[in-house]
Amino acid sequence: MTNENRIETTLIHEGYSSKEFSDSLSPPIFQSSTYVFDTAEQGEMRFRGEEKGFIYSRLGNPTVRILEERMAVLEKGEAALAFGSGMAAVSAVLFHLIKSESHILCSRGVYGCTFGLLEMLEDKFSVTHTFSSMQTADDIEAAITDMTTCIYIETPINPTMELIDIELVSRVAKKVGIPVVVDNTFCSPFLQNPLDLGADYVIHSATKYISGHGDVIAGIVVGKNKEEIQKMRMTVQKDIGGIISPFDAWLLLRGLKTLHVRMDRHVENTRKLANYLKGHPLIEDVIYPGDPDSPHYSIMKKQMRTAGGMISFLVKGGKKEAQAFMNRLKLIKIAVSLGDAETLIQHPATMTHAVVPPKTRDAMGITENMLRLSVGLESVDDLIDDIDQALLD
Known part of the structure; x- marks a missing residue:
């Protein structure tokens, strides 16, 4: 290689x-904590970095x-x-x-x-x-x-x-x-x-x-x-x-071993979801660097191979409306983290960024009606159906 x-x-x-x-x-x-030396001199040499080899699994x-x-x-x-x-x-x-x-x-x-x-x-x-x-x-x-x-x-x-x-x-x-x-x-x-x-x-x-x-x-x-x-x-x-x-x-x-295959699907699903959300009357804004209308689109084209598998979007209203929408979802899971096979949604202001003081969150651009979506590997049509029923319920 x-x-x-x-x-x-x-x-x-x-x-x-x-x-x-x-x-x-x-x-x-x-699954070993330590490694055996043939001689005391060999152990001394490895600790001094004069010989390659493992010593203790905290070190390698x-x-x-x-x-x-x-x-x-x-x-x-x-x-x-x-x-x-x-x-x-x-x-x-x-x-x-x-x-x-x-x-x-x-x-x-x-x-x-x-x-x-x-x-x-x-x-x-x-x-x-x-x-x-x-x-x-x-x-x-x-x-x-x-x-x-x-x-x-x-x-x-x-x-x-x-x-x-x-x-x-x-x-x-x-x-x-x-x-x-x-x-x-x-x-x-x-x-x-x-x-x-x-x-x-x-x-x-x-x-x-x-x-x-x-x-x-x-x-x-x-x-x-x-x-x-x-x-x-x-x-x-x-x-x-x-x-x-x-x-x-x-x-x-x-x-x-499957990162490239997974990322291709994450990216494709995300692109389709972003386009769907952008046209929905109950969505205030979609924040996705793959959108040609995004102020960050030129930077995305410059330094990323494509726009990735993450979207943030603003539900019309505030915290109450955002959380009510989340609670109506049936397929998409409410969870922090990202990058999984499952599509995950979370409310940053009260979850991943709850430790950040409100004034600092505001300065960062994290609003009460912002949701972060990690788009998974499911059928994108099923994801759209789930979002659609949660928005219209």
């Missing part, structure tokens, strides 16, 4: 050779390593780390990049738990953060301070579906030597590769599209620089310990 393979092939084969593991077609699950595991190598190639990076949750991945990158009294510049919106982490960093360690629309170079430059140690962005932003021009942000950041971190969860590496656009780190909540089946909690970090990822492995990951289990890594490897 090389970086020259097309992504559909990489998803299935990268990082694994059956010849190395008794000709097993599926990668084995190495063969099944996990296959996943990390595959994700690194998929995201066009030099190395990757797998974690026990998406938030463990977010935390690891930020702890790697910050010090006391640092400043983090963020996109206008972020996931609710990321917001909670930022608040905790400020309360406990005086690490401040500010939000910026990042629509122009002037916006970004004006928000950078002498203490800014990284720029952290989501694109598309959860749940407002706003897009950030990764290339623009990276270009400004490079002028002052600040690393750029991109949460790529909404896209997966099949739709967007931030490292190719100048970012330094990519984060995934692998719970979502990487898994695709709603049965794993996991996170991934991919870095442009192998040495920085190794530093993160031997400091933040080793000492805080937010590692992934071998079985969960195996489930993610299984999920990756």
Whole structure:
């Protein structure tokens, strides 16, 4: 396997050779906490990094390593780390990049738990953060301070579906030597590769599209620089310990094999649903970057292969009307998370972003009548029928 393979092939084969593991077609699950050394000297050499080999599964595991190598190639990076949750991945990158009294510049919106982490960093360690629309170079430059140690962005932003021009942000950041971190969860590496656009780190909540089946909690970090990822492995990951289990890594490897097939259906269903919702008289607005009328359409065409499997939309009315609509749905499930085979709907203001103060939510563009839809793999006609009856009931 090389970086020259097309992504559909990489998803299935990268990082694994059956010849190395008794000709097993599926990668084995190495359910071991520790590894045996032939001699005391060998153990000493491995701890010093002078010999390859595994030591202890918090420091590395063969099944996990296959996943990390595959994700690194998929995201066009030099190395990757797998974690026990998406938030463990977010935390690891930020702890790697910050010090006391640092400043983090963020996109206008972020996931609710990321917001909670930022608040905790400020309360406990005086690490401040500010939000910026990042629509122009002037916006970004004006928000950078002498203490800014990284720029952290989501694109598309959860749940407002706003897009950030990764290339623009990276270009400004490079002028002052600040690393750029991109949460790529909404896209997966099949739709967007931030490292190719100048970012330094990519984060995934692998719970979502990487898994695709709603049965794993996991996170991934991919870095442009192998040495920085190794530093993160031997400091933040080793000492805080937010590692992934071998079985969960195996489930993610299984999920990756169908990512391209699943994403094609997610994308097609989403496009049809967006068109349906856009013309409905009881829908105030549809927020979908694949809509040619969207203010973010040009950025989508520039940096994403296609618009993805997520829609946000505004029901006419407020919180009461939005929740009543949700309660009338029969096929679509009310649940947080995304990227599963099932179509999921949630009310961000009271669910994923409930921790965000109302004034901050308003500034992020999260209204009381906003709903976020993760479009699944069902028949799109059945999904439209379900939405239609819930809107008309």
